[in-house]
Amino acid sequence: MSNWHVNTEGPHRGRATAPLRVTVVVGSTREGRFGTTIADWFVGQVRRLDIFEVEIVDTRQVALPHAFGAVTDHPSRAETTEKLSRADAFVVVTPEYNHSYPGTLKNLIDEHHVEWQAKPVGFVSYGGISGGLRAVEHLRPVFAELHAVTIRDTVSFANPWRSFDGAGEPAEPADAVTATNALLKQLTWWAEALRAARAANPYGA
Template sequence: MPERPFTLAVIVGSTREGRFAPVVANWFTGHAGRRADVVTDVIDLDEIRPYELRYGSEEMTAYAKRVGAADAFVVITPEYNHSFPAPLKHAVDLLHEEWQAKPVGFVSYGGISGGLRAVEQLRLVFAELHATTVRETVSFPMAGRLFDDEGRLREPLDADQAATALLDQLAWWAQALREAREARPYGG
């Protein structure tokens, strides 16, 4: 009997004007959408506007429900000045229990490092929230050169393989941790 699909929240972490994040997010969600074991929910921080969220507001409640309903996360992040964007940190810090006992993966982009320095710092943040980060990542160094004007990868093979590995790990962790949370609520 096949397992029920897991809900993957894809967090689009950049809110800068002229951002490249939608190109990467569209590529990744297209890849994830070809899988039968995953249902994606794209949470674009440019639409959520985390600095405007206030506790008790409808917008905050809706954001918390979407994060809480996810079984796993992929954070799409650029690297700005050897780190990740401030609105992403704020959006993560607004919640706590909603992240607990759930797996987190990363798709990063940037200059020569491909955003990996941002990912390393995010791993520390999510560990503090009792989330489990997976090892596999997708990284796009010099990302603007890798995609054409239509948002397609010029040479997709390596990135497709990396995305498959990331999603395979997330699927395992998402199913295992969902079963564990259903059997016994996480007490972190």
């Protein structure tokens, strides 16, 4: 993808194909969670580009078994499944809880199977000094078991509650924007390649 130009304004690429459908999964359901702030910022970055259509799956708004803090007036599971099914790629926004990721996120993943297959998964993580990277490392083998491809580069925020301002923006955004551009570049390559492969030869056929 040599015709990408990565800078502070984001990656841009001339396109003749249909936009890629990216589903952003918000992994935390806790009261007072910071994940929505990070997810909103990331989605804002993605929507500045003209190559993605974005949908959001919030684990707090989905009926899941044993979902800690999940609300009752949630979208139907069928709606959630449809969002995952039509996605060309995923980005999971996850905190790190006790060196791993939330149980509700595992429930969402386990409730689905073919929806993840032969699609790329990127990660945006947050937490203490590790920036949530240990949660990401635990998620990689889970998605490998589901025949998904995880993106090597990640976006991570260490102690984000100290580094985001009241408007939900990083106080020093340059590193976060650079990491986001790298993630989206790789995600796009895999999403396009696998979308073409699934169209030519459906996975598991």
